[in-house]
Amino acid sequence: MKGRDLAELAARNLREAVLRNSLTTLGIAVGVASLVAMLSLGVGLQNLASDRLSRTGLFDAIFVTPKPNTPSFRRLESPNPAALTPVRPLDNDGRHQLEALPDVIAVYPEIRFPTEIHYAGNPYATVVAGVAPSDRNDGAFDQMKGSFFSGPSADEAIVQIELARQLSTPPEAAIGKDVVLRYAERQALPAESGGGKSDGYSIVPREERLRIVGIIETDPAGGFGAFGRARLFIPLKVAETLRAAQTNDLRDLLRDTPSKRTYDSLTVRVSGASKVKDAEDAIKNMGFAAYSLLDASNGLNLVFRVFDMFLAIFGSLALVVASLGIVNTLVMAILERRREIGILKALGAADRDVKMLFFVEAGAMGLVGGVLGVLIGWLIGRAINFGTNVYLARQALPAISVTAVPWWMVGLAITFSILVSLVAGMYPASRAARLNPVHALRYE
Amino acid sequence: MPMNAHTSGRAALRLQQVTRHYQMGETLVRAADNVSLSIGVGEFVALLGSSGSGKSTLLNLMAGLDRPTSGAIFAHDRNLAEMSSEELAKHRSHTIGIVFQAFNLLPRMTLEENVELPLRLAEVERSERGARVREAVDRVRLSARLSHRPSELSGGEQQRAALARALVNRPTILLADEPTGNLDSTTGDEIMFLLREINESLGMTIVMVTHEHPRAERFAHRLILMGDGKVISDGGAS
Ligand SMILES: Nc1ncnc2c1ncn2[C@@H]1O[C@H](COP(=O)(O)OP(=O)(O)OP(=O)(O)O)[C@@H](O)[C@H]1O
Ligand SMILES: [Mg+2]
Numbered sequence: 001m002k003g004r005d006l007a008e009l010a011a012r013n014l015r016e017a018v019l020r021n022s023l024t025t026l027g028i029a030v031g032v033a034s035l036v037a038m039l040s041l042g043v044g045l046q047n048l049a050s051d052r053l054s055r056t057g058l059f060d061a062i063f064v065t066p067k068p069n070t071p072s073f074r075r076l077e078s079p080n081p082a083a084l085t086p087v088r089p090l091d092n093d094g095r096h097q098l099e100a101l102p103d104v105i106a107v108y109p110e111i112r113f114p115t116e117i118h119y120a121g122n123p124y125a126t127v128v129a130g131v132a133p134s135d136r137n138d139g140a141f142d143q144m145k146g147s148f149f150s151g152p153s154a155d156e157a158i159v160q161i162e163l164a165r166q167l168s169t170p171p172e173a174a175i176g177k178d179v180v181l182r183y184a185e186r187q188a189l190p191a192e193s194g195g196g197k198s199d200g201y202s203i204v205p206r207e208e209r210l211r212i213v214g215i216i217e218t219d220p221a222g223g224f225g226a227f228g229r230a231r232l233f234i235p236l237k238v239a240e241t242l243r244a245a246q247t248n249d250l251r252d253l254l255r256d257t258p259s260k261r262t263y264d265s266l267t268v269r270v271s272g273a274s275k276v277k278d279a280e281d282a283i284k285n286m287g288f289a290a291y292s293l294l295d296a297s298n299g300l301n302l303v304f305r306v307f308d309m310f311l312a313i314f315g316s317l318a319l320v321v322a323s324l325g326i327v328n329t330l331v332m333a334i335l336e337r338r339r340e341i342g343i344l345k346a347l348g349a350a351d352r353d354v355k356m357l358f359f360v361e362a363g364a365m366g367l368v369g370g371v372l373g374v375l376i377g378w379l380i381g382r383a384i385n386f387g388t389n390v391y392l393a394r395q396a397l398p399a400i401s402v403t404a405v406p407w408w409m410v411g412l413a414i415t416f417s418i419l420v421s422l423v424a425g426m427y428p429a430s431r432a433a434r435l436n437p438v439h440a441l442r443y444e
Numbered sequence: 445m446p447m448n449a450h451t452s453g454r455a456a457l458r459l460q461q462v463t464r465h466y467q468m469g470e471t472l473v474r475a476a477d478n479v480s481l482s483i484g485v486g487e488f489v490a491l492l493g494s495s496g497s498g499k500s501t502l503l504n505l506m507a508g509l510d511r512p513t514s515g516a517i518f519a520h521d522r523n524l525a526e527m528s529s530e531e532l533a534k535h536r537s538h539t540i541g542i543v544f545q546a547f548n549l550l551p552r553m554t555l556e557e558n559v560e561l562p563l564r565l566a567e568v569e570r571s572e573r574g575a576r577v578r579e580a581v582d583r584v585r586l587s588a589r590l591s592h593r594p595s596e597l598s599g600g601e602q603q604r605a606a607l608a609r610a611l612v613n614r615p616t617i618l619l620a621d622e623p624t625g626n627l628d629s630t631t632g633d634e635i636m637f638l639l640r641e642i643n644e645s646l647g648m649t650i651v652m653v654t655h656e657h658p659r660a661e662r663f664a665h666r667l668i669l670m671g672d673g674k675v676i677s678d679g680g681a682s
Contacts, residue, residue: 001565
């Protein structure tokens with residue numbers, strides 16, 4: 001029999017026993033729905049976690065420091081030129097080289113220093129930190145009041161809520177007001193001898209007027225905790241130009257080119273967590289030490305894979321139970337349709353035709369059940385989401401999405417449903433095909 | 445009428461020592477017991493005998509719906525015993541038309557769909573099917589009832605529909621198992637006249653099982669009487 005005739009006859013048979021077939025189809029749908037609901041929860045939670053983690057800036061960041069030169073200490077007794085090579089300083093040359101690496105989005109120092117600010121005439125002691133433009137995606141700035149810096153070097157500041165409460169009541173009133181930052185600028189003394197070698201610095205006190213544009217409630221994570229306990233955030237470029245007194249200034253004094261800045265550490269941001277490994281290797285080859293949380297994130301992915309696998313196993317079990325419904329329905333159908341099968345065979349149907357007819361019916365139930373199941377599973381996912389967000393809203397927490405049904409899952413679930421149904425249809429189909437037409441037609 | 449007037453001399457069906465046994469627990473039922481006979485092309489044969497004499501068994505063997513325990517059955521010189529089940533299905537589809545006592549129409553299909561069914565199974569082109577269905581339905585004079593379901597038809601009409609379904613693939617051999625068994629005598633005669641018409645105008649070979657001796661004598665060229673699975677007598681209608 002040709003495919004189209006097969007499909008027409010199968011469709012007709014399915015329609016003729018609507019109740020029985022729709023109960024079976026519903027059984028499959030419930031199996032598929034539980035599979036989809038569990039998978040969508042797994043994928044949703046994973047998305048949520050990796051989204052949150054990537055927003056911490058921990059997983060696309062590499063922490064670069066000068067290479068510790070410990071091996072050379074051991075070789076002090078037998079001096080060896082290679083071992084005595086000085087540690088490569090993390091200076092601006094190095095910084096530019098880091099910026100030139102592929103997939104690197106930003107390279108910035110972590111600037112944080114204690115200082116005194118003046119607001120409405122009153123002095124406050126606080127800690128200031130520079131915020132790189134790429135930190136904007138940090139979750140901490142999502143729920144901020146006011147706005148992020150208008151530009152990378154705007155004279156603006158964002159205040160942490162606790163400081164804002166000290167500055168004014170209500171804290172929101174501080175937005176739009178000015179704050180004055182007191183800092184000490186170091187200025188290289190002009191060289192007296194012709195060698196171009198500077199003799200040191202003079203420290204000059206300065207003031208910087210900044211407009212408060214926003215208030216954040218949570219601390220930005222900012223790479224490796226560099227912003228920890230900072231209360232006033234200013235654009236990184238502004239912070240760099242402020243040239244506030246840094247911990248490495250003393251060391252700079254001892255080097256022969258004090259005007260050339262060196263960094264304790266630099267944070268390198270790459271375009272995605274997958275790019276971290278290559279960039280990290282390249283940085284190590286440049287002679288710096290590099291650290292990332294890559295290994296930690298790999299471990300986390302593994303945990304989620306296992307989590308997904310367990311959810312899928314439970315969902316599949318539901319589908320297997322549903323497929324027993326198909327076996328039952330089709331075996332019952334053989335009993336009911338003995339005569340029909342006998343007639344078909346008497347009229348020239350081959351065993352294969354009868355087998356295919358039952359097979360197509362099973363597949364069709366799988367398809368309809370699969371589509372229906374995906375729909376129900378998606379609705380269950382929405383319901384879980386809704387419930388979660390109602391709960392979160394009561395806790396005054398922002399809404400999140402804990403389930404996700406990507407297209408690959410839709411395709412996978414429907415394909416799986418059809419496959420399971422076909423496997424379930426195999427036994428009934430071959431039994432129907434083997435039915436002896438003479439016997440089938442003898443029964444009145 | 446001498447029977448040779450209706451045969452071309454070639455055999456449509458040839459049975460050689462055909463035996464069909466059924467094992468029923470301890471006892472062995474010889475439903476067909478060493479039957480040998482030859483049915484010529486264009487013959488109209490009536491298979492007579494008391495209940496349980498093996499008429500249906502023999503007919504099913506000729507149809508290729510069943511296989512003999514031993515012996516050979518040739519349809520147009522092709523041995524059914526050597527055919528695979530796939531080939532037997534083709535044989536049923538293209539060479540044989542079957543009509544049953546119980547009509548055996550599919551209840552949820554219209555007359556038209558019932559008659560179209562063998563065309564689907566034989567993979568006849570869709571474009572050709574309409575004309576083939578109409579031709580067969582015209583022959584049994586049911587053209588006005590195409591969209592009716594079997595339950596909406598009388599017994600005689602149902603059997604005519606079954607006849608149209610048996611004819612639609614243009615078989616060369618028509619096998620009928622008590623086609624008038626469920627009908628009153630007038631409607632039964634209608635069916636018999638149709639069978640005669642089909643036999644005469646299309647030259648189709650017909651083997652009909654019946655237990656009504658007078659009717660068999662009236663319409664068939666040849667009467668084969670069975671008893672206990674054996675052929676008791678074989679001869680032309682008197
Ligand atoms: N499937 C079967 N299993 C066991 N015995 C069978 C089977 N089919 C037929 N028989 C036996 O074979 C014998 C012949 O049966 P068959 O149906 O051919 O008779 P028949 O001549 O057609 O009878 P009737 O006029 O009642 O239809 C009977 O004794 C029947 O009981
Ligand atoms: Mg019988």
